[in-house]
Each structure stands twice: as C-alpha cells, then as structure tokens.
Amino acid sequence: MTVRDATAERNAQAALDEANQRLQSLIQVTPSPVMEIDLDGDVVRWNRAAEETFGWTSEEVIGEFNPIVPEDRQGDFSENFERVLSGERIRRKEVQRETKDGSCLDFYLSVAPVTNSNGETTNIIAVLEDISEIKRQERQVRRNDEALRSLYEISADKNLEFKQKIDRMLEEGRQYLDLPFAFLSRKGGDTQHIVRGAGTHELLQTGASEPWSKSYCQKTAQQDGLLGIQYAKNEGWESTAPYERFGIECYLGGKVVVDEKMYGTLCFAGDEAREQPFTEAERSYVKLLVQWASYELERQTFVNKLEQLQELTTELTKEEDPDAIAQIAVDATAEILGFETTGIWRHNDESDVLVPIAKGGTATEVVDDQPRFQGGESLAWEAYTAQEMRTYDNVQQEKGVYNAETNIRGEILAPLGEQGLLATASTSASGFSQTDIELVQIVSTAIESAISRSNREQDLRRQNERLDQFSSVVAHDLRNPLTIAAGFLEIAEETGDHEHFEKVESAHTRIERLIEDLLTLARGETTVEDVEELDLETIVTEAWGFVDTAEATLSITDDIPMVAVDKSRLTQVFENLFRNAIEHGGEDVEVSVGRLNGDSGFFVEDNGTGIPADRREEVLEHGVTSNDGGTGFGLSIVKEIAKAHGWTVRVTDGVAGGARFEFVTSE
Structure with missing residues (x-):
C-alpha cells in the first residue's frame, strides 16, 4: 500500500466516524423513540426519547432482548422482523408497545434494515411515533358516539314511559361517567324530592326527600350552567351541610327548567374524588341530559294540562x-x-x-x-x-x-x-x-x-217561549175576536141591523193589531240597527201624530234630553206607550214626557188609573193585558226595544197617580 493510499483510507475512516457521530447526535435529539436491534433481537441503540417514553435507561436495555414487545404481540414482532430481514421496509404500521410500568401505548412503527459495505443486513433500526393520545381521543369519540346513540334510542322509544326512560338514562350516565350515583330531583317549597334515583346511596333513592338547604342542588339551581366538583373536600365543601349530610366528593349536575321555571336538578355524583376534572365531552353529555329532561317534563306537563283542559271543555258543555x-x-x-x-x-x-x-x-x-x-x-x-x-x-x-x-x-x-x-x-x-x-x-x-x-x-229557549205565546195567541186570542166577528155578522144578517157591523169591524181591528204585534216580534223588529244622536222631542211629537189620540193631551218638558237611538224603534216605543195610556186612562188622558231626575234617561207618564204594584213586573211580559181589547204585546215590545238599546225600564206611579215608565239610558 502506498503512502497515498494509506492517507486516503484514514481520511475516509475519519469521515465515516464523523458521519456516525452526527447520526448518533441526531438520533439522540429526535423527539420520537428510536431503537436499533441486532439480528438476535438484542438492543444496540436506545435514544433519549425511548428512555423517556418507556421508562428504561439505555444502560438497562442495551445488550438485552427488546423489552417493549408485550407477550401477546411477540408473533407480530417476529413477523415484522422477518419482513425487514428480507429487505422490506415498514412504514407507519399501528402497533402497541409496553412501558416499564406495564402501561400499553399506541405507536406508528417505521422499520428499516441497516446494511454493511457489502449490502448485508446487520441490524434493524426502528422509529416509533407515539399516537396514544390520538387513539385515546378516537376511543373517546367512539365512546361519546355510542353514549349519544344510546340516549337517542332511549328517548325515541315510544314504548317507554317517562320514568322508564329517565331510569335508563340515569343508568347509562352512571356508566359513561363512571360514577356510582345519579338522580333527578324536584324542588317543592323548601324540600328536595328525589323523583328518580339510581345507585346505592340511601339518601338518593326514588321517593327520598331532604331539606333543600342541605342539598348540593341548591348551589346547582343558582347557576346558569352545570355545577362540577372534582374533589369537594379540597373545594371548600367540607364544612357545609350538603357535604356532611351526603358525603359526596365529586358531582356534576344541572338545573332542570320547565315552562321557564326551575323544576329541580339532574345530577351524577360519587363518594370518591376524581383524578381528573370532568371533560368537555362529559359536561356536554350531562348538559344534553338536563335539556332532554327539561323538554320531556315540559312536554309531559303540557300534555297533562291539555287533557285536563279537554275534560274542562266537556264539563262546560254540560x-x-x-x-x-x-x-x-x-x-x-x-x-x-x-x-x-x-x-x-x-x-x-x-x-x-x-x-x-x-x-x-x-x-x-x-x-x-x-x-x-x-x-x-x-x-x-x-x-x-x-x-x-x-x-x-x-x-x-x-x-x-x-x-x-x-x-x-x-x-x-x-x-x-x-x-x-x-x-x-x-x-x-x-x-x-x-x-x-x-x-x-x-x-x-x-x-x-x-x-x-x-x-x-237561552235565546233559543226564549224564542221557543215566544213561539208558545204566539201559538197561544193564534189558538186563543185570535180565535176570540174571530168568533165575536162571526157571531155579530150572523146577527146582522138575521136582523138586518147595521149597528152589528161595527162590532165586526172592532173585532177585525183587534185582530189586525194582534197580527202587527206578532209580526214585530217575529221579524226581530225590536232589535237596534242604525243608532244616532237625536232630539227626543222630535221623536215624541212624531209618534204622537201616529196614534189616534182622541181628546188626550201631550206635554213635553223643556229639558228633555238628546239620546243615541234607532229612530224607528224608539218611535214605536212611544206609539205603544201612548196607545196604552189612552186604552187604560181614557180618551181624555193627559200624557207627559220628560227628563229623569238623578239618572240619565227619560220618562213617560199619564194621569190614568195606574198599574197595581204587584203587576208592574208582569205587564212588561208577552201576552199580559188588563184591557179586553188589548193584545198583551205592546208593553213587552217596549221592553225589548229598550233592552236592545242597552236601557232598563222601570214601572212606577205617576205624579197624578197614573202609570209611569222610566227609561234609564246609562248607569
């Protein structure tokens, strides 16, 4: 080997060492657990994130068989191991791994082989991405969905009565919140009544009652939202009457409102403190239950009241x-x-x-x-x-x-x-x-x-009474003058004496007046239609001109009032009163009309024989007369027309002892 070759080899080794050092540093600072195992499954690399996540230090695991695979997951581990040895890479596979304290966590697992310069696999490196919180949230979402679905199914079950529904909902809520007690309460005066209860607390059973001042519900009722207590002893409840009486450590409840008025509360409770505060999902669940109970009780109350009102309607018809x-x-x-x-x-x-x-x-x-x-x-x-x-x-x-x-x-x-x-x-x-x-x-x-x-x-009964009276008039009162007329007509024919025809004419006149009075009543001509403010003197004078007054005289006081009247109807009133005065007081009777003293209204009186006190009420009724030629309807028509105007009629003595009719037009 030449000096140049040796130098190149040293430089290459130095570069490789530097790269390894950088890789080691990178692995150490990576926030996700990174581990490397050899072909025997022993750990050769264990970064700081792995120590923090699983609880074992690198000194405890390096050289030891991989400790994080649960016993029931060894088969899955071996399968993954073989796949990587064959050259396959694994990317983000969901797995469960075990910590030193025995907890089971969820991860995405990514695995790749580590090869030497000859391309041979020597180790396996794995990166674990902790998804435990994501999986917990997913499980919570599924749990919430299942809980809500269960509530919906219960509320929509038409075969269940309210108390059956609330019992099942309280039981579902106990399971969902993992609390031993649940109840629906009603406030009656100063007392808390348990409408429905679930669980073993002896004071929270169905039908139980306690003073309102000793209940947790009194505080719940003071709030617009839910009252949540994680640890009552540490939250200032220890010396309170509710805590001493019920011994409740954790509590979640809301106010039930019916018809915009407080009905009571719906609550869940436990005699042990909770490790964690109630979650938003749990609070939303209880809030939904409270709203449902409020709606259902309001609907039930409304239906009950409707049924009672239906019974009332039936009673009123009778x-x-x-x-x-x-x-x-x-x-x-x-x-x-x-x-x-x-x-x-x-x-x-x-x-x-x-x-x-x-x-x-x-x-x-x-x-x-x-x-x-x-x-x-x-x-x-x-x-x-x-x-x-x-x-x-x-x-x-x-x-x-x-x-x-x-x-x-x-x-x-x-x-x-x-x-x-x-x-x-x-x-x-x-x-x-x-x-x-x-x-x-x-x-x-x-x-x-x-x-x-x-x-x-009542109007129909009165009409029927009138029909009866009409029948009586037709059957009796009309028959009498007809009989009289027929009798005198027969005498006149036999004797040729024309004076008897005057009797026939008189009978026919009486029949004509009876028919006119009957038609007045039958046609409803005693009703008032067109009302206007008129001078009473004008109407009185006009009515006097329509009557055959013979030698009778009329006087009208200066202060006679203006009156809101139906002119044609009031004219008929005066006509009937004037005829009545002449028929009973004689052809020279004196009639006067004037303003009432003390009351709003007017009077009509004469100086005739008057009306006895014991007959003053009946003279205003249909068919009553003391005159053989009378119809018995004139004064009753007067009363009907006055009533239609909203007036009252009084019959009393006149100043000169005759009959006096007083019309009170307002109270």
Whole structure:
C-alpha cells in the first residue's frame, strides 16, 4: 500500500466516524423513540426519547432482548422482523408497545434494515411515533358516539314511559361517567324530592326527600350552567351541610327548567374524588341530559294540562247557566294552570261595562272586590275592545293600570270574544312562559265557546217561549175576536141591523193589531240597527201624530234630553206607550214626557188609573193585558226595544197617580 493510499483510507475512516457521530447526535435529539436491534433481537441503540417514553435507561436495555414487545404481540414482532430481514421496509404500521410500568401505548412503527459495505443486513433500526393520545381521543369519540346513540334510542322509544326512560338514562350516565350515583330531583317549597334515583346511596333513592338547604342542588339551581366538583373536600365543601349530610366528593349536575321555571336538578355524583376534572365531552353529555329532561317534563306537563283542559271543555258543555260556566272555568283554570288569581268579566251590552261574574284561586286574598271596567280606564278594557290577548310581566310599569296600588304584578288578559274577558294574575313580577300563554288562549277559547253556546241556547229557549205565546195567541186570542166577528155578522144578517157591523169591524181591528204585534216580534223588529244622536222631542211629537189620540193631551218638558237611538224603534216605543195610556186612562188622558231626575234617561207618564204594584213586573211580559181589547204585546215590545238599546225600564206611579215608565239610558 502506498503512502497515498494509506492517507486516503484514514481520511475516509475519519469521515465515516464523523458521519456516525452526527447520526448518533441526531438520533439522540429526535423527539420520537428510536431503537436499533441486532439480528438476535438484542438492543444496540436506545435514544433519549425511548428512555423517556418507556421508562428504561439505555444502560438497562442495551445488550438485552427488546423489552417493549408485550407477550401477546411477540408473533407480530417476529413477523415484522422477518419482513425487514428480507429487505422490506415498514412504514407507519399501528402497533402497541409496553412501558416499564406495564402501561400499553399506541405507536406508528417505521422499520428499516441497516446494511454493511457489502449490502448485508446487520441490524434493524426502528422509529416509533407515539399516537396514544390520538387513539385515546378516537376511543373517546367512539365512546361519546355510542353514549349519544344510546340516549337517542332511549328517548325515541315510544314504548317507554317517562320514568322508564329517565331510569335508563340515569343508568347509562352512571356508566359513561363512571360514577356510582345519579338522580333527578324536584324542588317543592323548601324540600328536595328525589323523583328518580339510581345507585346505592340511601339518601338518593326514588321517593327520598331532604331539606333543600342541605342539598348540593341548591348551589346547582343558582347557576346558569352545570355545577362540577372534582374533589369537594379540597373545594371548600367540607364544612357545609350538603357535604356532611351526603358525603359526596365529586358531582356534576344541572338545573332542570320547565315552562321557564326551575323544576329541580339532574345530577351524577360519587363518594370518591376524581383524578381528573370532568371533560368537555362529559359536561356536554350531562348538559344534553338536563335539556332532554327539561323538554320531556315540559312536554309531559303540557300534555297533562291539555287533557285536563279537554275534560274542562266537556264539563262546560254540560252546563247551561253562563255564570255557572264562568265559575267552573275560573276554578279549573286556577287549579290546572296554577295561577294565583283568575277572574271572568262579562260584557253588559246595556251599560257597556265589564261586570265581574266569577273569581278563582286566591283572588279573594289578592283583590278585595273585583272592579267593574268601562271605557278608557283600564288595561282590561283596552284588551277587551282591541280583542287581543295582552300579557304583562309587571302591570305597575304600565300606563293605564286600573289600580296603581294593586298587589298584582304579572297578568294575562284574554278577551272572550264579545262575551267578556278572562284575567289571570300573579303577585310576582316573574314573566309568563309561552306555554302559559298558549294554555290561557286555549282556556279562553273554550270559555268563550261555552258561554256563547249557553247564550244561544237561552235565546233559543226564549224564542221557543215566544213561539208558545204566539201559538197561544193564534189558538186563543185570535180565535176570540174571530168568533165575536162571526157571531155579530150572523146577527146582522138575521136582523138586518147595521149597528152589528161595527162590532165586526172592532173585532177585525183587534185582530189586525194582534197580527202587527206578532209580526214585530217575529221579524226581530225590536232589535237596534242604525243608532244616532237625536232630539227626543222630535221623536215624541212624531209618534204622537201616529196614534189616534182622541181628546188626550201631550206635554213635553223643556229639558228633555238628546239620546243615541234607532229612530224607528224608539218611535214605536212611544206609539205603544201612548196607545196604552189612552186604552187604560181614557180618551181624555193627559200624557207627559220628560227628563229623569238623578239618572240619565227619560220618562213617560199619564194621569190614568195606574198599574197595581204587584203587576208592574208582569205587564212588561208577552201576552199580559188588563184591557179586553188589548193584545198583551205592546208593553213587552217596549221592553225589548229598550233592552236592545242597552236601557232598563222601570214601572212606577205617576205624579197624578197614573202609570209611569222610566227609561234609564246609562248607569
């Protein structure tokens, strides 16, 4: 060998040593575990990352058989070994390897052969990329998916009742969170009631109850989100009543809300502290359960109330009296919907006011006397005239409140069509839920329908009574004058005396008036259509001209009022009253019309014989008369027309002892 060749060889060896040193340094600083094993499987290289990952130092493993392959994975290791010896490279194969403390970790394995200058494989080098966290996350995702799928299947099972669903969900949650106790609670006053419980804690069994102040749930109820406790003793709970009573060390629960009001809590707990805080996935799982329980309880509550309201509707259809319907409705509404105060006002068409007819709940305690409402003085009247449901969280903040000193705060005002108004109220200013509003709407519709039906039936009964009266008139009252006319006609024919024809004519006149009165009632001509403000004196004078007044006289006071009337109907009222005065007071009777003293309205009186006190009510009824020539319908028509105007009629004594009819046009 020449000196030149020896120098070249030394330079090449130096370069190789330098490259090996660099490789060794690179392997040492590589963040992934790198190991090299010889053909016997013994370790010849073990970098720092391998020491940190597996727990063995390089001194402990170099020269020893590869220690990281689990016993049940030796076959897989041998297969990989043979593949590399045959010249194959392995890239990112998923494997599991064991640490010094026995833990099993997941890796991507990449393996390549190490060859000598002759191309022969002398060692095998392996790089391990730790994917344990990735695999843990994947397992957690699968676990979460399975848990959520299970919850969905339970919630969607139509064959399960609520208590069966919640029992299974509590059990699923215990398994998922690896906690021994689970429960759904309800707050009733100052007590925590366990609605459903799972696990072995004796105080958290179904049906158990404890003071609310001694429960973890009181703190849960104060929060908008979940309450999570990893280690109660270290988080300030050790000296509290809940900790002393229940001995709970870890806890995760949320507030169950039904109809926007707190119902209780849904919680999971354990008597040992957790090593790690609850994960976001675990918190989301419990949050979902709380939301489901809130929804399901709200739905169940809504369905139960609908069923009760359906029963109420059925009960209302059986009742005939509107006032009885109103009382049944308010009592049931207060009980079913749980409102403190409920009342119904009926619209009085005659006086145009809302009159209280029923109250339920604690209305007597909250309101001394239910007020009457009339135009422009209350929120109730505004709601009624607008025919719109109105909801107020605090009526004291509203303009137009009827009583500024009222104890009422929250209020729902629901019109009952033209029938009146339903009001439900609370002494607290907490808002009404959408469910509350929807249920009140349903109730008000049912009440309106029932009262409208009752009024229609009453109208029908009155019409039937009129038909009976008409039948009586046709069968009796008309038959009498016809018989009289036939008798006098026969006498006139036999005797030739024409004076008997006057009797026939008189009978025919009576028949004509009976027919006119009957048609007035049958055609609904006692109703009011076109109302306008008119001078009463003009109508009185015109009506007097339509009547055969003979020697009778009429006087009208100077202060006779202007009145909002249907002119044609009121003209008929005066005609009937004037005829009545002449028929009972004589052809020279004196009639006067004037303004009422003390009340808004007018009077019509005469100086005839008057009406006995015990007959003053009945003279206004159909078919009642004390005159042989009367029809018995004149004064009843007067009453019907007055009623249609919203007036009341009083029968009393006149100044000169005759009959006096007073019309009160407003209260």
